[in-house]
Amino acid sequence: MDNTTVYPIGTLGQPWGDAEHLAWRNQTTIKRQYQDEVVPKILALAAQFDVSQYGALSYDTARYPLYCIKSRNWDAAKPTVLITGGVHGYETSGVHGALKFMATRAAEYQDAFNIIAAPCVSPWGYETINRWNPNALDPNRSFYENSPAEESASLIQLVATLGEVLVHFDLHETTDTDESEFRPALCARDGKEYEPDVIPDGFYTVADTLNPQNEFQAAIIQSVEQVTHIAPPDDNGNIIGAPVEQHGVIYYPMVELGLCGGVTQCVYGTTTEVYPDSPSVTDEECNDAQVAAIVGGLDFVLRQPR
Template structure:
């Protein structure tokens, strides 16, 4: 299947230039409001945590401030946990799952960890229900020096400002039907390559780091989430989204090489979650709960098994 035939923007076999990027941006619209749906939930946590603005997006700095939520009693002798959500703004449960964990579960882990969450890394993407930022750049392929994505650069600066190395990083994502109907065809068109159709896995899975898989840790996350929602099976080729399934519900990516948010730290324990919100078997709230369960499973594993 040829990308240029499937996607209405661009010329066959040619990468997009500025004109195509502007044409694409003109197709985006505000569908929900960050200041109404997300910021109030962040502000509601101010009594229990330190809520700080760590940046703002230049597209509209007043509309798109970036917030972190972190432990009040930050101590040098505690390991640090980073939770990120909304790196792809359209992946709703990443945002609201991070907020739900902070509201309902984080306090019971604070005696063991310093916790910091960046619940909505890409608020423009959240509002337009988009994978990219307004410049047709994917923030989750842009975590590297001199990043072209403001969203990624701001988060990298936040991580660099932390007083200790991060031990645990959980990056909360979704895989949706629109990945196949919109975002992958758009990516192929943008890059001037052929679009290869793929299938969307029905269920939750995790992506570990090829360089440090921590498969027992990944298994603990899967086990925790399985109490809330179903785990994605491998396809007929033993794969999920084109990557080999290395154990039940787990695939691996080279995080730093691909510029993924999962490689933004040098953490010992890292996982990227992938919830499937379009399944008829789940509700939106169950998707949020699956994200919470993933963080809980990760932290419980580290508490039980990590030795300094």
């Protein structure tokens, strides 16, 4: 690939300045409606759960309220489960998979756990089908103190109210556009050379390097295998450049990279990665894979001695 033509904004080898950031933002467009596709599903759950607003994005506070969905009769004696979706707004099943779990399966687990879901952390990204926020910041590299990404900062503030979190599911997708758009844009923004990689064909999870919980990850993989296929390693034994540690599982240092998966000090944590561009899966099967991941993980945790 000719890296001089990878991305149309910026100059090869030079990080973006204000003009390039503005040019990037100006080429974004609204492609779908958060208020039509997501908010009604959230509010409909108020019949079963406590639904509340934990913030709003300053880009348009009326258009982009941030909601969470919580178990009723929250009990400090129960362990807490956090589900996050749409940290990357363009990863559709992260949003709708979280909502489907809450609508169809969460009630089964409320006797054992407090459950809280933030199903669409980045609604501007959802609408524009973008990995970044309007300031060309990646919310999923911005989970740290004094975060410059308000999507991340708002979720950090919410998590601070929860006390200890035992389990965290952060629901994501890896899409073909990661290579055709988002990684080239990242390299252009940072003035780096773009080196193409391979998009994995199938589902996988990302565990925390410092606390991988391999049996927990395996239980998730086994559950998801009932819904969709698991990504094999590439010719180098990697998935997205990271060594495959066990079937369908790679490790990332969550806190070091500012990932949402490091926003709690949970015992059991996973970042799910659905592959929606496979010709063998439907959008609903992608949502079902996210639900299966949560169910498999929670069933595993319930089997552990306490």
